Amino acid sequence: MAFKRKIYSKLLDWKNTTQGKKALLIEGARRIGKSTIAEEFARHEYRSYILIDFNDVSDAVINAFNNLLGDLDTFFMVLSTEYGVELFNRESLIIFDEVQRFPKARQSIKKLVKDGRYDYLETGSLISIQQNVKDITIPSEERAMDMHPMDFEEFCDALGESMLVKYIKNCFAKKIPLERGLHEKAMLIFKEYILVGGMPQSVAAFLEKRSFQRSDEEKRDILKLYRDDIMKIEDRYQSRVLAIFDQIPAFLSQHEKRIVFSEIQAGSYFAQYADTFFWLGNSRIVNECFNCTDPNVGLTLNEERAYIKCYMGDTGLLASHAFSENAMTENELYKQILNGKLNLNEGMLYENALAQMLRANGHKAFFYTHYNEEKHRNDIEIDFIITDNNKVNFKIFPIEVKSGKRYKYESLTRFCEKFRKRIGEAYIIHPKNFEIKDDGIICLPAYMAMCL
Incomplete structure (x- = not known):
């Protein structure tokens, strides 16, 4: 189940303002939806994309990073062939998913951004832990962005209550109370939020059958x-x-x-x-x-x-x-x-x-x-x-x-x-x-x- 996430507009801003001169690194906890939003963004905003998941990456791709960065034509040909995706100049995005698993890929961003053919999006957790950075030079061509679990506004949107959010914001701006019935409704949703939380799997499980128990099972897995x-x-x-x-x-x-x-x-x-x-x-x-x-x-x-x-x-x-x-x-x-x-x-x-x-x-x-x-x-x-x-x-x-x-x-x-x-x-x-x-x-x- 895909949810509307506010970070999407920030990704659009990055794409439109940097024009390929900066890679974007999305940092956040495990299971908050980093990979999902990265792929959704790539699917809607680019002609083609490649997602390299460093949790499950082939030897051919690892070999390309280790030996072919000096020959980027061959490097990109290997990626294109391995993933079966045609890459288009300034119209394609390459995603380094869970990049902390292979720090050398993160270091390669400097060279890849300078080449200028494609855009690069990285996702990861534990990015700054010593063992993930001790052997690499952190690229200055990288912009970092935090991602969080779904906030209360995103939770309301998932429940189909976006108009209620607008009403709440309007009352806050005017410094007036909500109508009594809508206040009670908003408080009930807030209490549901503190029980379900903002982890996408938990929210999806809750919405499926309005089940706190299913939500709890997903949270315990996390x-x-x-x-x-x-x-x-x-x-x-x-x-x-x-x-x-x-x-x-x-x-x-x-x-x-x-x-x-x-x-x-x-x-x-x-x-x-x-x-x-x-x-x-x-x-x-x-x-x-x-x-x-x-x-x-x-x-x-x-x-x-x-x-x-x-x-x-x-x-x-x-x-x-x-x-x-x-x-x-x-x-x-x-x-x-x-x-x-x-x-x-x-x-x-x-x-x-x-x-x-x-x-x-x-x-x-x-x-x-x-x-x-x-x-x-x-x-x-x-x-x-x-x-x-x-x-x-x-x-x-x-x-x-x-x-x-x-x-x-x-x-x-x-x-x-x-x-x-x-x-x-x-x-x-x-x-x-x-x-x-x-x-x-x-x-x-x-x-x-x-x-x-």
Whole structure:
């Protein structure tokens, strides 16, 4: 089942603006649809294309990369013959699928782009892991683009609800609530989204018979694939990656949600896990969120990497990762989530979904905590901080996530008082309709977070 993906328009922009002078590398987690969108783009936008899958490539093709790059006429003749595809000057696309499996092909991009006959699209995961780049020169003729699991807007489109998305965006722009019935419908779809997630196989399985169980089966296959990938990495940090991966739901179930290294193993500290988070972040299995000690221009400059939250890259995967297979196949669990009665675990899913939505919109997320020496506890805890990236009039936007309809927000109030001059707008994400509080804090229904 093919889904409409927003990255397609970015691929078109690359094709029209670079005119063959840059190859495009699509990076992203396994099973998010990179190969599918690359081939769909090639099929519709080019006269012909070749897809070289480096998971299953012939000796003839490998030999061509190893020995024939000095004779490109012969090189292209071999590719054309091997795949049975005629190539046309400036009208054909060659796709290097899972290019991390054969780094030499990635290095060849420099020579191939300079030749200028065809366009080149690469897809891959774990692109920057040391063993995938240590023996090659990264081509400057390559432009990188991130791809994510299907976001909430794409999920709605797959459900045939594109008009609802337009209505939500219009209400956000006008700062008005949705009509009550449409708000309830949008919230139901959002809850379906946090259960199903944005992995295309999971969405397709769900849509086939509106079955959460079929969706869960697909997600567990993907989680097993991720574990298999972890088991292939270097022994020196394999166990640590696995330990973090396995405990993500446990950490997100806690109040603060950040990773406490001493709870993984006594005496542990962040420096011991640096390679771990690099691998998990680069694989796009997780979305990292670091503590920002002084929310100001350039949040990265003030990040405290020893304080980290680790969200799953896809909230649907988190749901299957957090609950046992038996629990997920019982309809009662789905009813609890859809009816908003899962309490703490529902808050974990809401917060993970927001991290996913922010990442899909290009934000690098941070959080903020302030320790009160007199009270001996944190008196300000802000779930997320994003920026508008304005270099002239820089503003920060604090976000608190509330999964219940009754809540307090003293932390957000204190944060706004402390950093008033730096704040553009302050948001609460909640299950209720759009509302602006008397103090100016904007309350967004969870589905409207896609507009941030």
